[in-house]
Amino acid sequence: MATLAEPAVRFAHTSHPAPTPADVRADVLANPGFGTRFSDHMVVIEYTEAAGWHDAKVQPYGPIALDPAASVLHYAQEIFEGLKAYRHPDGSMALFRPEANAARFNASARRLAMPELPEALFIAAIEELVAADKDWFPTVEGGSLYLRPFMIATEAFLGVRPAKSYKFIVIASPAGNYFKSGAPAVSIWVSDYTRAAPGGTGAAKCGGNYAASLVPTAEAFALGHDQVLFLDAAEHKWIEELGGMNLFFAFADGSLLTPPLTGTILPGVTRDSLITLARDEGLTVREERYSLDQWRADAASGQLVEVFACGTAAVVTPVGQVAGHDGTFTIGSGGPGQITGKLKARLTAIQRGEETDTHGWVHRLG
The missing domain is CATH 3.30.470.10 (Aminotransferase class 4, branched-chain amino acid transferase, N-terminal domain)
Incomplete structure (x- = not known):
């Protein structure tokens, strides 16, 4: 406590x-x-x-x-x-x-x-x-x-x-x-807009960052998707954030990858908690840059088996489909995966007092 x-x-x-x-x-x-x-x-x-x-x-x-x-x-x-x-x-x-x-x-x-x-x-x-x-x-x-x-x-x-x-x-x-679609996994749209630039306020939780995301998010909704994906501002190729959430990529070898905190990505509390829980499970977690082209290739080859977004509001949300001007691709079966489900279950069980908190994360009230 x-x-x-x-x-x-x-x-x-x-x-x-x-x-x-x-x-x-x-x-x-x-x-x-x-x-x-x-x-x-x-x-x-x-x-x-x-x-x-x-x-x-x-x-x-x-x-x-x-x-x-x-x-x-x-x-x-x-x-x-x-x-x-x-x-x-x-x-x-x-x-x-x-x-x-x-x-x-x-x-x-x-x-x-x-x-x-x-x-x-x-x-x-x-x-x-x-x-x-x-x-x-x-x-x-x-x-x-x-x-x-x-x-x-x-x-x-x-x-x-x-x-x-x-x-x-x-x-x-x-x-x-949080999500109203009720789908087992969300569909996301790759935006032409950028959320944050190096030296800006991307790592701060301020209203201006979210105001800048409203037009691209509305564009994603209008095209029938649940959320918007932002790429980096410099090269427009590296994965950054999914709307206001962090992203994780799960591979067939059992490893996880999440984009690094370089100053343009909000350091999520849920993100940090999931890294710890994944390592508790014996999974290798890499904080490395990951490009959209590599994402598409790994999904096609079957090396990438699951993708999930995380944040306080939505907790852990599977990503099933990615769409953009270059076409659409599906991750795995297009639905929730085992790693995503296991990590979400562990996190929510700790939050709700249904599993022992071994990390001192729970702050009891009254």
């Missing part, structure tokens, strides 16, 4: 004056979807250059008042994270590797010239919100409470420099299945 020092900031609590009625909430929890409904409360913590982090509150979920000149609206100083709370068999709730999200949050803050948030305070804010809205855990199989911590620049000014005031906020959303 993860342990962290007690944060110095104390939280004031204001209960929602008109919480969601129990029957309405029950309907939401029976069919939550993903990211469309939100719990009754949120956490807000203020930052100023003079006072540091202060005025931490658990308060009713609602609109944020911003000056029209707030820096976030003009220069996009904004970062976020995504993690989940899970229900364990004994009825308790737990987070999965929240300290890794806290560390990545601060790495993003440094890249966007924003103040770092103490890791203990990051986790305490999440704990406070889950405690306030624990009744929002969905009743569907495989459901979770998705947590979105984020930070925005709030200082009102139009000069181009880092802001001097910020808000850190955490909201919660009951979550079901």
